[in-house]
Amino acid sequence: MSLPVHQRAVVFNTGTNLLSFSSSYPMPMNKNELLISVHSTAITNGELTWGPFVNWPQEHIPCYDVSGTIIAIPQGCQKKGFKSGDEVYGRVMAKREGTAREYATILPSEAALIPKGLETLEAASVPMSAHTAWQALFEHGRLTGSFAPTSLPRVNDDGGAVLGQASGKRVLILGASGGVGLLAVQFAKLAGAHVTGTASAKNEEYLQELGIDEVIDYTQVSVHKYIASGSSKFDLVFDCVGGKSMLDGWCGVAEGGTYISVVPGFKEPEGGKPVGVKSKWFVMEARGDELAQIGRFFEQGLLKATVDSVWELEDYEGAFGKTASGHARGKVVFKVAKG
Numbered sequence: 001m002s003l004p005v006h007q008r009a010v011v012f013n014t015g016t017n018l019l020s021f022s023s024s025y026p027m028p029m030n031k032n033e034l035l036i037s038v039h040s041t042a043i044t045n046g047e048l049t050w051g052p053f054v055n056w057p058q059e060h061i062p063c064y065d066v067s068g069t070i071i072a073i074p075q076g077c078q079k080k081g082f083k084s085g086d087e088v089y090g091r092v093m094a095k096r097e098g099t100a101r102e103y104a105t106i107l108p109s110e111a112a113l114i115p116k117g118l119e120t121l122e123a124a125s126v127p128m129s130a131h132t133a134w135q136a137l138f139e140h141g142r143l144t145g146s147f148a149p150t151s152l153p154r155v156n157d158d159g160g161a162v163l164g165q166a167s168g169k170r171v172l173i174l175g176a177s178g179g180v181g182l183l184a185v186q187f188a189k190l191a192g193a194h195v196t197g198t199a200s201a202k203n204e205e206y207l208q209e210l211g212i213d214e215v216i217d218y219t220q221v222s223v224h225k226y227i228a229s230g231s232s233k234f235d236l237v238f239d240c241v242g243g244k245s246m247l248d249g250w251c252g253v254a255e256g257g258t259y260i261s262v263v264p265g266f267k268e269p270e271g272g273k274p275v276g277v278k279s280k281w282f283v284m285e286a287r288g289d290e291l292a293q294i295g296r297f298f299e300q301g302l303l304k305a306t307v308d309s310v311w312e313l314e315d316y317e318g319a320f321g322k323t324a325s326g327h328a329r330g331k332v333v334f335k336v337a338k339g
Contacts, residue, residue: 009101036068040124115295155296164192175240306330
């Protein structure tokens with residue numbers, strides 16, 4: 001197929017910290033990556049602040065969660081299990097160009113086939129949130145005791161689900177209604193844990209639909225007050241919010257428990273963390289094989305993707321503004337493909 005010379009794209013200028021729209025952005029090179037025609041791409045809150053940490057050039061394409069159709073496979077990638085025409089989704093790591101454009105590239109190791117039953121708009125909302133939640137709970141939080149595949153919730157080749165490995169454990173998710181939090185709630189429930197999350201009252205009913213056991217309305221009650229009222233502490237606290245919530249969340253960790261954060265600025269309490277408590281801050285890794293395993297839960301109807309709103313590339317200001325507001329339920333997604 002013949003490809004255009006230029007494409008539509010959202011461009012971030014790292015010198016001025018301003019976004020703009022271009023209708024004549026150059027096409028990407030795909031020497032070692034899959035070239036895809038982008039269906040949809042999603043924004044990650046705070047992503048425009050990452051430049052100093054990953055050394056972006058002056059002009060950079062944002063947005064790293066993507067769904068699209070493979071249109072070209074380099075010679076060295078032809079044995080990676082993909083073929084032209086495959087519909088894939090994945091997370092492009094932020095040190096490379098993002099996917100808020102009509103044509104983008106993704107490493108085979110970052111991509112997976114879109115699971116049946118998941119629309120392309122929904123698929124773009126999943127990768128970063130899924131990787132982050134999965135790795136927080138199971139790899140770093142050791143919710144099921146081990147990160148070995150046999151210790152994790154899974155769907156086998158025959159379609160049978162193996163669940164409940166964390167039965168009896170208590171989990172607190174700070175920021176349960178965000179993109180990461182919503183999937184963390186569902187993963188922890190698949191593992192059989194009792195799950196509590198912080199969210200505003202307007203999101204309580206939706207979280208209950210996803211299976212959450214308790215919602216702490218952070219606008220009315222702090223974690224400190226929740227625990228002081230007689231509620232039990234938690235084996236695992238997962239912080240998706242930071243700020244005051246991070247400091248408040250330490251009150252909820254049980255002795256011998258774990259506190260996991262993915263929020264920049266992570267720090268322990270001034271007086272030191274509680275006795276026996278483990279803690280870790282981490283950055284997720286994009287793993288196509290992990291995403292493929294998570295995709296099986298979507299195919300079986302055991303997970304739900306949450307798209308807050310859908311925007312055209314040309315409406316980039318509104319889309320990034322909605323994300324930055326901190327009040328999006330799930331992910332803000334660009335519909336890139338025309339038609």
